[in-house]
Amino acid sequence: MNLIKLFETQRVLDDRIIKEKGLEGQDLLPMKILALQVELGELANEWRGFKFWSENQKSNTFYPCLDCGGGGHDFIKNCVSCDGTGKGGNPLLEEYVDCLHFILSIGLTIGSTNPRVEFPITGGRSKEFTTVRFNECLRFANLLLDDDYYDLLFQYFMDLGYMLGFTWGQIEQAYYAKNQINHERQATGY
Ligand SMILES: O=c1ccn([C@H]2C[C@H](O)[C@@H](COP(=O)(O)OP(=O)(O)OP(=O)(O)O)O2)c(=O)[nH]1
Numbered sequence: 001m002n003l004i005k006l007f008e009t010q011r012v013l014d015d016r017i018i019k020e021k022g023l024e025g026q027d028l029l030p031m032k033i034l035a036l037q038v039e040l041g042e043l044a045n046e047w048r049g050f051k052f053w054s055e056n057q058k059s060n061t062f063y064p065c066l067d068c069g070g071g072g073h074d075f076i077k078n079c080v081s082c083d084g085t086g087k088g089g090n091p092l093l094e095e096y097v098d099c100l101h102f103i104l105s106i107g108l109t110i111g112s113t114n115p116r117v118e119f120p121i122t123g124g125r126s127k128e129f130t131t132v133r134f135n136e137c138l139r140f141a142n143l144l145l146d147d148d149y150y151d152l153l154f155q156y157f158m159d160l161g162y163m164l165g166f167t168w169g170q171i172e173q174a175y176y177a178k179n180q181i182n183h184e185r186q187a188t189g190y
Helices: 003-020 029-047 091-110 127-143 150-163 168-187
Strands: 087-089
Touching: 003 091, 003 168, 029 091, 029 127, 087 091, 091 150, 091 168, 127 150
Parallel strands: none
Antiparallel strands: none
């Protein structure tokens, strides 16, 4: 995962948001931390693995293509939007990269843009381990208000990406796709 390129891409978006919303000179760190915590909650909700009271603990990783309605075909030919797969997107991955946006943005705000992290390629992916990683991400996000726990937060968040079953390539691709949408939203007055 190319962290330098990710931070550079995030900086361009953050600078644009600050300029367009007239937020120059404001301390946005508490709001960014809250935004990250909200997105982590949304991510957990799409994961569903902590819902011990429910029969449905399967992650939401699919929603149908909006153009063909999930059928994969537009009359007789393959739908051009989904290439005939019927897949519109992956809610779990989309929430993960919203979190990644805020983690990168927080790093830029506090001047930490070179976190020392290892990208896990093996390890436990049980519901219990994954739940503890969520707990830790939420806890260390909060502690950032007082102390520099950024590298640790970044590491736990990378662990979570692996535990949720994503590849680093998938994460980068989804990040750049959402970054583009975020730019388009600013351009159209979101
Ligand atoms: O300084 C910022 C502020 C926001 N974002 C990005 C992060 C995330 O990708 C998106 C905000 O989340 P989302 O797309 O879910 O927007 P929302 O306003 O929370 O969505 P909704 O309208 O569905 O509530 O904006 C940044 O990258 N930098």
